[in-house]
Amino acid sequence: MGFELNRFQGEVDEELVCPICSGVLEDPIQAPICEHAFCKSCITEWISRQPTCPVDRQIVTSPQLRQVPRIIRNLLSRLCITCDNAQYGCTRVLKLDALAAHLEECEHNPKRPLPCEQGCGLIIPKDELKDHNCIKELRALIHTQQQKLNEFQQEFTEQRFLLAEQRREMQLLKDFMRAMRISNPSMRAIADAMERDEVLRWSNSLQRARVTRWGGMISTPDEILQRMIKRTLTEMGCPPHILDDLMENCHERRWPPGLCSLETRQNNRRQYENYICKRVPGKQAVLVLSCDNPHMGEDMMVEPGLVMIFAHGIE
Amino acid sequence: MANIAAQRIKREFKEVIKSEEVAKCAIKLELLNDSYTELKGEIAGPPDTPYEGGNFVLEIRVPETYPFNPPKVRFITKIWHPNISSVTGAICLDILKDQWAAAMTLRTVLLSLQALLSAAEPDDPQDAVVARQYKENLEMFKLTAKHWTNVYAGGPFVNSDCDDKIKRLIDMGIEEHQARVALSSYNWVLERATEQLFS
Structure with a gap:
């Protein structure tokens, strides 16, 4: 709806008046032909209501409406x-194109948001400020937040229940799978293949x-070092079924015959370069997986692989 | 009332007041309340028609959704016209129905109604009795319309023949307007009007 005519200074040309609302054109737009x-x-x-020009009844549809010429917009x-x-006391007279910007900051706007200065800190429309009661407003705020809190609490309980339920079901499934694997050789083969692929x-x-x-190389890493490496492996997405075995294989007591003592290590030193090693990001350690190293002799490799921890020297 | 409707009516009211038609006394407009929802219109019967010399009062109601919907207009003054109900004053005029356009104003409505008085549309009637008379016996229609204009709209044309016949029926205990309607409907044949009234 357009601007009321009596808000303008001086005469407004008839051409700038909307024939529908009889106000001065706001956001003007024109019919395509007429x-x-x-x-x-x-x-x-x-x-x-009906797709016609209200002045001459030519057919007009919404997508056909066009912007008015620049001269109209300028005028x-x-x-x-x-x-x-x-009516609230603003005496400013502005160019029409400056009105919107002025309204944004007009201090006479009864709905202008102002902070309460009595200490509650809430932002209140100017015209509601005189009836504003900090305690009442804050109480209402507390009330709504309490309600929200209760809702969250309820949801939390619900979620916890669901989680427990799912955990139980998951365990059941795992048990079932394990049983299948033990009782059925072909299932075992499938499961093994899946694990290998993983x-x-x-x-x-x-x-x-x-x-x-x-x-x-550290052949007897301590507990702390081992836990640190284990956490990193988990973060790297290590398949859970080999994680424990891998970690067991980070100590010389579980290493293959060719590595398990200082003496054999001395003897086999030259073969080290043949290992294909994978990085353990951020740690002075490497993974030597048996699937990467089928070329190594049996006395140099164990299933599913080794973890070698170093004091230094990893790139 | 929606702001846009009030703003429009305010402006249209001024437009009518300032118009040359008002200066010539051809149309008139009067506000009936402060909320710009009810107005009284008046149009002069056009020259060279049976309505010449008469003043016809209209009831104008402005809907909430004006100007997206037309104003509701009806004749308060009784009139004999094919497109206006002789009973209720309801008007059959396309621009007051589906041919309304938002740029039309009360002034254009009043002028259109005046034009309707000059050019009846008997094929699109509001009053079937009047329309039939118009098509079958144009002279009789003109005479009746003139008589109604004289009686109800202050027209100058007095038809003593009509008045006499009405008086005869009044003497039989018939109410005046009822008598006039019956006689008008039966081409002023007293016997047929009487027959209809007493059947």
């Missing part, structure tokens, strides 16, 4: 209009590592 201009909201409302933007908040996929996703100083 070029009659209307406020956008007015003509949209009319076309929703409109030059008109001088009083502020919307004139290890292979994981291994392919890891980056190669290069050991520059094999002498830095």
Whole structure:
């Protein structure tokens, strides 16, 4: 709907008046052929009732409406209009194109948001400020938040229940799978193949590592070091069924005959370079997976692989 | 009332007041309340028609959704016209129905109604009795319309023949307007009107 005519200073040309609302064109738009201009909201409302030009009844549909010529827009933007908040004391007279910007910051706007200065800190529309009661507002706020809190609590309980339920079901499924695997040889073969594939996929996703100083190998890592490596492996997406075995194989007591003592290690030193190692990001350690190393002799490899922890020398 | 309707009516009211038709006394408009929802219109019967010299009062109701919907207009003054009900004053005029356009105003409505008085559309009647008379006996229609204009709209044409016949029926205990309707409907044949009234 357009701007009321009596808000303008001086005469407004008839051409700038919307034939529907009889106000000065707001957001003007025109019909394609007859070029009659209307406020956008007015003509949209009319076309929703019947698709004709309200002046000459030519067929017009919404997508056919066009922007009015620049000259019309310029003439409109030059008109001088009083502020919307004139009745609340604003005496400003502005160019029509500056009105929107002024309204944003007009201090006479009764709905202008202001902070309460009595200490509650809430932002209140100006016209509601005089009836504003901090305690009442804050109480209402607390009330709604309490309600929200209760809702969350309820949801939390619900979710916890669901989680427990799912955990139980998952365990049941696992048990069932284990039983199938034990009782049925073909199932066992399938499960084994799936696990092998999973290890292979994981291994392919890891980056190669290069050991520059094999002498830095720690053959008896302590508990803390082991836990740290284990956590990293979990974060790397290590398949759970090999995680424990891998971690067991980080200590010389579980290493293959060719590595399990200082003496055999000395003897087999030259074979180290043949290992294909994978990086353990951020750690001085490498993974030597048996699926990557079928070329190594049996006395140099164990299933499903080894973890070698170093003091230094990993790239 | 929606802001847009009030704004429009305010402006249209001024437009009518300032118009040359008002200056010539051809149309008149009067506000009946402060909310711009009810107005009284008046149009002069056009020259060279049976309505010449008469003043016809109209009831105008402005709907909430004006100007997206037309104003509701009807004749308060009784009139004998094919497109206007002689009973209720309801008007059959396309622009007051589906041919309404939002850019039309009360002034254009009043002028259109005046034009309707000059050019009846008997093929699109509101009053079937009047329309039949118009098509079958144009002279009789003109005479009746003139008489109604004289009686109800202050027209100058007095038809003593009509008045006499009405008086005869009144003497038989018939109410005046009822008598006039019956006589008008039966081409002023007293016997047939009487027959209809007493059947």
